[in-house]
Amino acid sequence: MKINIQNVSHTYDVEVLENVNIALDQYTAIGIIGVSGSGKSTLIRMMAGLEEPTSGNIEIDGIDVRDPEYRKHVGFVFQNHNLFPHLTLKRNITLILEKTRNMSPEEASEAADKYLDILHLHDQKEKKPAKVSGGQAQRASIARALSINPEIIFLDEPTSSLDPILTDEVLNAVEELRELGKQFVFVTHVMSFVKDFADYVIFMDKGKIIEHGKPSILDNPQTNELESFMSKVR
Amino acid sequence: MNSTLTSKVRDAFQRIVNYLSSEKGKNLFAYLFALLTLFLFGWFVVWRLPRSLVFQSILGSSSRVTFILEGMGLTVLVSLITLLGSMILGFIFYLLQKSSFKYFNALVDVFTEIIYGTPMIVMIVVMAFVIGPAFGNIERNFFGILGLILYMSPYMKNVFQSAISSITEEQYMAMDLFGFTSYQKYRYIILPQVARVLMPPLMNNFSIIIKGSALLHVISYPEMYQVFLEIQSKTYLFIETYFIMWVLYLSITIPLSQLTKFIERKWSL
Known part of the structure; x- marks a missing residue:
């Protein structure tokens, strides 16, 4: 860059x-x-x-x-994961893709799965941030930053x-x-x-x-x- | 045949024993014993009373039952109105407190301090008999209920304050970063979170309002407490009326508090 x-x-x-x-x-x-x-x-x-x-x-x-x-x-990862606490890890990603990148729910779901898998979170997707470890939440936050394809x-x-x-x-x-x-x-x-x-x-x-x-x-x-x-x- | 039945019974018995020795079962036992303790206390009280209780002339009369139910209805209605009114006023106070205009901050501060120092019952009589007449004494009940609303609004202000401050600066930054529109921010991120944090203390305040509404009897507003006072003056059955009244208040507030706990569990972040 x-x-x-x-x-x-x-x-x-x-x-x-x-x-x-x-x-x-x-x-x-x-x-x-x-x-x-x-x-x-x-x-x-x-x-x-x-x-x-x-x-x-x-x-x-x-x-x-x-x-x-x-x-x-821009993909940005904050100090404390900064995921939206009321949404599951996956919804934290799909909400952004659906509402701000005009993806269909299916496309968004597919993309979220892809990036959560990359960050080894396939079995934590449906949990809320407070229900996973700090490291998992931070990895989800990285997946979220990646999902907009920066x-x-x-x-x-x-x-x-x-x-x-x-x-x-x-x-x-x-x-x-x-x-x-x-x-x-x-x-x-x-x-x-x-x-x-x-x-x-x-x-x-x-x-x-x-x-x-x-x-x-x-x-x-x-x-x-x-x-x-x-x-x-x- | 017989032996399978025996083994089934044994199985069922074993399952009950397992349940009762589990954490859940112990809990159940604890609650049953707590209820039993209170029941025994109640039984002791009734046994010590100077005379036996007669509910017939209150609960046997359909006009009195209707009268009671109407009072109960007014208690619920007036509580709902107070809830709504104090939420609106509380939110306005919250906005005034956040305002950059110092006079508004000071106004909210002074008002809050006065309310904190005032008993609820004093607020009601002052509104109905001191402040009301200054405005031409339009309607005593209106001012009494307004007193209740004013009394609750600083508490509602606090509820809004803590709920809204629960969304961190960084979350707003993230919302901006991802490019949510203002509508989307409120619809998908801010309101869902605020509603969750808001709900339990809001329900708590509602319970305080319901209990506080009994004080409206000092201005003879015909809510439940007042209704029972009137029944007493006709029947002289003081013990029974107080007893029924107590049970009826609990029949409103306990389901409400259970609902609050349920929502709290279900909506926790």
Whole structure:
């Protein structure tokens, strides 16, 4: 994917992002890391078009993220699955496909089955989010993001509320998705996942991009900020 | 033939024993004993009464039974009106509280504080005998019932508040992300959730309203309590009338609370 972020700032009571610039080409799995409050969630939400920058521009594959059409093709996975709690896992998907993508109930059902199967949820489809584990709910949320057939999937700390075993379960499921030819932008605290999965890493601190480059920068930090971050997460 | 019958009986007996030793069976036992305890207490009370009870002159008279049923009907009717009125007013209060106009927030705050500090019965008499006359004393019953409605509306406001706040910011974000229209958001996502969260506390408030409506007898509104007061003044059968009245209130409120529990289970998220 092609990412072009120009002079982006975001102010929300205090300044969350300060004049962020980055232009990337050809990478397919971009990991954003940093401590809590470093502005990484804000950045990924703005890249997905969920929040608007206070100033500056973001273009993904040549399209301005403020374009209302852009959002319709974005897959987004939230921190806490964020499934609609009154609907079954399957209905969470079919409702979207039927109402916002004009699919017939049969087509929607077929598509939902397909993606729930990919995420190994074939026997949990008819359960409501509260009746499945956090990892299963988060996988259903990934299936929901996939179901609208996006080119890029954004994952905003998808495992931050899960224990280590469920974290592995969800991240393994994400790694399997690479076979589908999707592209990813993700925020995570799990460094092993960044090293395995990302082909580009952006490290943020206090609303700025401090370092960015191939995942190997994690083993050889050039700045004090990244060095101290890496010593804390390890 | 005989031996198969014996084994069938033994099987059935075994099944009963199994059921009674199961968690469900123990529960059943517990409830039966609780009911028995209360029954024994009731029996003790009746036994200690200075005279034996005579229901004939109340329940044997068809005009009195009709009179009671009419009172019961008015209790239900007035409760439904209060439920509806306090829901509407409660929702308006909710909107005023959310308004960015500070005066409205303050108004709701002050009103809520006054209601919280007022006994229900005081609210009814003040509305009927203090505030009503200021408006030309159009109809005492109207103001009395309005008192009940006003009393309940802050509680209804809270019900709306908690139900609507149960939908998180992130859910709205997801709705936007997937491109639902406003109508679709309300129809498929917001209202179904709000209705579920709303239902149990709403039914709870309804039960409070039904019980509170008995206080309308202070303005002689002919609901059930008042009806029994009038029967007492004619028959002097105080114990019996109170007893029947109690049973009749329970016959409305207990099915309601059971229904609430059922809906709560069925609709839980």
